Amino acid sequence: MPPLSPSRPQLVYLAFGPATYHHEACFSIVSALAHLDTKAGEAIDIQVYTDNPAPYRKLPVTVHLLDEATRKAWNEPHGYHFRSKHVLLREVLRQHPLAVLIDTDTFFRTSPMKLFHRVGQGRLLCNFIGPRYGANQKCLLYKNLLAILQQRDLADCQMPLLNSGVIGLTAADAPALDHSIALMDELYPLARTAYTLEEFCLAVAAYRKLELAECTDVIHHYWSRKAQFRAKIQAWLRKHGDDPLSAAALADVLQVNDQLPRPPALHRLGYKALSLTLPSHERQFARELLYGCYPYPNEFDRACAPAWWDKALANLNERNGNMAPEQLRQCLRHPGLRLSLGERRKDIEAHLLRTAAH
Known part of the structure; x- marks a missing residue:
């Protein structure tokens, strides 16, 4: 001290x-x-x-x-x-x-x-x-x-x-x-x-x-969008918590930026087009899930994926009432969304069902 x-x-x-x-x-x-x-x-x-x-x-x-x-x-x-x-x-x-x-x-x-x-x-x-x-x-x-x-x-x-x-x-x-x-x-x-x-x-x-x-x-x-910024910080702590003042840790501080991670405009346009194949009340939900799936070059931005998925579900429930587990599964298994989520769909489904249970 x-x-x-x-x-x-x-x-x-x-x-x-x-x-x-x-x-x-x-x-x-x-x-x-x-x-x-x-x-x-x-x-x-x-x-x-x-x-x-x-x-x-x-x-x-x-x-x-x-x-x-x-x-x-x-x-x-x-x-x-x-x-x-x-x-x-x-x-x-x-x-x-x-x-x-x-x-x-x-x-x-x-x-x-x-x-x-x-x-x-x-x-x-x-x-x-x-x-x-x-x-x-x-x-x-x-x-x-x-x-x-x-x-x-x-x-x-x-x-x-x-x-x-x-x-x-x-x-x-x-x-x-x-x-x-x-x-x-x-x-x-x-x-x-x-x-x-x-x-x-x-x-x-x-x-x-x-x-x-x-x-x-x-x-x-970051009083707004706390979940995303907390996810970035948790990723930094997992990586550097044992030696928070090392050169690598201090360098990575600069990578935890103040930007809310969003895919490039062209990808967002593609997500919007894809969402049109879904029922109207599920379209924003699908887009926000895909925001979390985008392979951001910054590792701390990639760490925000679960926060995006949680926010997507929270927004969906706020708009339409709490979605039952079977409804959630059906939504995630829609052919267009299933194809877009790819291998991550199972992880997303498991994560959101745990979130919904709590």
Whole structure:
């Protein structure tokens, strides 16, 4: 465990619960290290607050064991689990002048130092700056909270929203986190089903007080299409988990790209033509199965095949109700689709029947 330096920027992760989140965090950390230009003197400290230190034992990070009682206290008074992000960053900034808290479902496109260069006194770093508060007047946060916030001159329709997959602040601006935590505690009963309440409260706390900066060019935050990106990361871990900082592992980090794997346009056109031989309600299902079967040159894109198949079945069930196992078999054995899937059909059928059973 490397010693922390009070003068170095702090990259902070909060990772707990199922193994998936630890896998995400480990890959995100390695991607940061892969892009760090140590020859140019770039240096950061990485802190991981977690309920399970084991996944990080081969990484140059400082691990803080986070027990259940502490995490529960961080989520009080309403048990709102996103509240802990702000509490943790506030604690880190009591000891360090500059810190960035980053979600686990991220990986770096370039040097993590670029994050810290965008944080300064009077400036809040977020993942991205979203639309104005008034852009979606059907949103629960708008309908339930606008009048209250306007009366207290805390927000208006022009306030920019933000995504908090990344939160970067200086210690001098840490009181913004105190404000966001107080807002969460107060407003949660009025918007308890709003998934984005945490980042909304941060936007309110920063409004008219802090400049906003974003960093989508530095990191990829795969909050959308998680299954495909998790499949890429799992493939990298299977290959390099025993030696995650080897030259080969760091080189392969660059192959885990931010593109959703899709076949070339000509192949997609062919899949569309093929799907016309199927009943209309099964056509998209067939195309998505074939997207997973395409022989992508990138091995980590090929690893997304089961995720494509699962998504195809989920979309089919969402459109038409859950398909019975025999219906699924009949669909997969349609002559045109059977020919296109080739030798993979049996594997796909077995995989989807297991998925459907769960």
